[in-house]
Amino acid sequence: MTVALDDYALFLRKNGIKVTPQRLEILRYLDKNRNHPNADMIYRDLKKKNPSLSRTTVYNTLDTLRSHNLIHALTISESELRFDSIINPHQHFLCKKCGEIIDIEVECPYLKEVLQGGHRIDEVHGYFKGVCKDCLAKEGGS
Amino acid sequence: MTVALDDYALFLRKNGIKVTPQRLEILRYLDKNRNHPNADMIYRDLKKKNPSLSRTTVYNTLDTLRSHNLIHALTISESELRFDSIINPHQHFLCKKCGEIIDIEVECPYLKEVLQGGHRIDEVHGYFKGVCKDCLAKEGGS
DNA sequence: TTCCTAATTTGTAATTGTTTCAATTTAAGA
DNA sequence: TCTTAAATTGAAACAATTACAAATTAGGAA
Numbered sequence: 001m002t003v004a005l006d007d008y009a010l011f012l013r014k015n016g017i018k019v020t021p022q023r024l025e026i027l028r029y030l031d032k033n034r035n036h037p038n039a040d041m042i043y044r045d046l047k048k049k050n051p052s053l054s055r056t057t058v059y060n061t062l063d064t065l066r067s068h069n070l071i072h073a074l075t076i077s078e079s080e081l082r083f084d085s086i087i088n089p090h091q092h093f094l095c096k097k098c099g100e101i102i103d104i105e106v107e108c109p110y111l112k113e114v115l116q117g118g119h120r121i122d123e124v125h126g127y128f129k130g131v132c133k134d135c136l137a138k139e140g141g142s
Numbered sequence: 143m144t145v146a147l148d149d150y151a152l153f154l155r156k157n158g159i160k161v162t163p164q165r166l167e168i169l170r171y172l173d174k175n176r177n178h179p180n181a182d183m184i185y186r187d188l189k190k191k192n193p194s195l196s197r198t199t200v201y202n203t204l205d206t207l208r209s210h211n212l213i214h215a216l217t218i219s220e221s222e223l224r225f226d227s228i229i230n231p232h233q234h235f236l237c238k239k240c241g242e243i244i245d246i247e248v249e250c251p252y253l254k255e256v257l258q259g260g261h262r263i264d265e266v267h268g269y270f271k272g273v274c275k276d277c278l279a280k281e282g283g284s
Numbered sequence: 285t286t287c288c289t290a291a292t293t294t295g296t297a298a299t300t301g302t303t304t305c306a307a308t309t310t311a312a313g314a
Numbered sequence: 315t316c317t318t319a320a321a322t323t324g325a326a327a328c329a330a331t332t333a334c335a336a337a338t339t340a341g342g343a344a
Binding site: 073075076077078081093095096102104106113117118119120121122123124125126127128129130131132133136 | 215217218219220223235237238244246248255259260261262263264265266267268269270271272273274275278
């Protein structure tokens, strides 16, 4: 995403998306909260400031941002979509203990090989699952 | 999985799983159908032969097999888990047009680097999404 | 083999994340 | 300011999965 702070309205306009207060708030939220929130986290947090916010608006806005390729949806969790501001290509680690999703900065050398298979690749996701460093420390391993 | 045909009962026993007709059928199904079915596909297909089969049994059995690390669950789809007989390490491509999940045989060189982050890695999933060769051919590109 | 018991299966109901839809409101161009 | 297509809202529908209690069964013990 890499938006210059507070240029959210301009950012939306540039991408041909009509500017609304709800979209601005959701966009700002995603830009500030890089912890890969799900739709409900976004909804509950933003509803505090704007009680009339609808869950459907959150889903609609996330779909809109996705369709313009401004955010990514992660399917790393088994039960929900998590959303990711697009910064640079990176992969994800899910801790099955605490549920945290951690960014993993590694290059993906797969792409070329897969492309040779003749399929058109639009998205590449590297998902790692296990137990994170912090959880391991808390309980001394396994 | 790589089970010698019809040794399913032995295979379960070896892994400390009580043998039941339902488990044998589900295990056989997964071994024969390498198209990454979801729980409902398994349920609907097996219910034809065994009408008293319960959806819950399918979910339970899949959980059991997973917990013994005999099958893998794929989160590549946004709405459902797809199940994969464990053969050798491989990655997956999801065609967003036809929904097919295709095996991708590439090595994963990430592991070492990620391990250096101090997290314990239990699973590695490489997910590619786009449009498959066949769908591209059908409609001439984009 | 028969009995026993814990584990499994079953079916229904509940839950969760997401989508649909129609009515109301609103952004932004004329 | 007017207009209109698009966005927001809230309720209801949906789909995948889980919870739960009752009935059945696998497999070891007697």
